[in-house]
Amino acid sequence: MNEISDILEAVGEQVGDVASGDAVVGSPINVGAVTVYPISRLSLGLGVGGGSGDDLGRHGEAAGPQHGSGGGAGGGAKARPVALLVFAEEGVSVLPIADKAGKLELLLEKIPGLVERLKGLDSAKC
Template identity: 30%
Template sequence: MAQIDTLAETILEKLRMVSQAETVIGKPIQAGAVTVIPVSRVSMGFGLGGKKEAVAASGGGLSVNPVAFVVISGEDVRIMPIAKENDIVSKVADLVPDVLSAFKKKEA
């Protein structure tokens, strides 16, 4: 197999590992009776160039951006989208009252 083919297969395998479903749908975070699941957008790309089966240049990139949270509280399931990257802090802050409420209900 040519060197460029081997490199391309290696890069694709590494990108496949990074972009698994666990990257897009994050690990659930449990806070009392409330479960918060982060959802992200994964974008990637790469390119190879060569001459006579030898790699002359290669490059690539990967981007993971949070886009929403799935909030589960009992039978209530809500999707809280994130409009911009800067809004992530405000979205997390919006969840705080729900999480505190869940803890208070649990204590009662």
């Protein structure tokens, strides 16, 4: 299972590149005497798998010295802005960014159930 260790090491290196501090606290934006830092929420998803086995013939007998193994990994990352950290002469403030997309996602998740209920109502009329 050395392949899995190699895969995990490679994935770990890639995650380290993506999940840097700059991904959460963005580069400063200077506007006159005001400095703004974008703050993001970072979400990561990873999957790793592997396996090995011997080739068995059609009726379960060994087909010879054939052995196979394989492995793979995949992942994804998403950064979503959640706030702005504002440094001004008057002081420091945090301005939250509204999550309007989140409400839309919730609505879209409910549509399949609503369609099924409407189909049920339509078939009850027949």
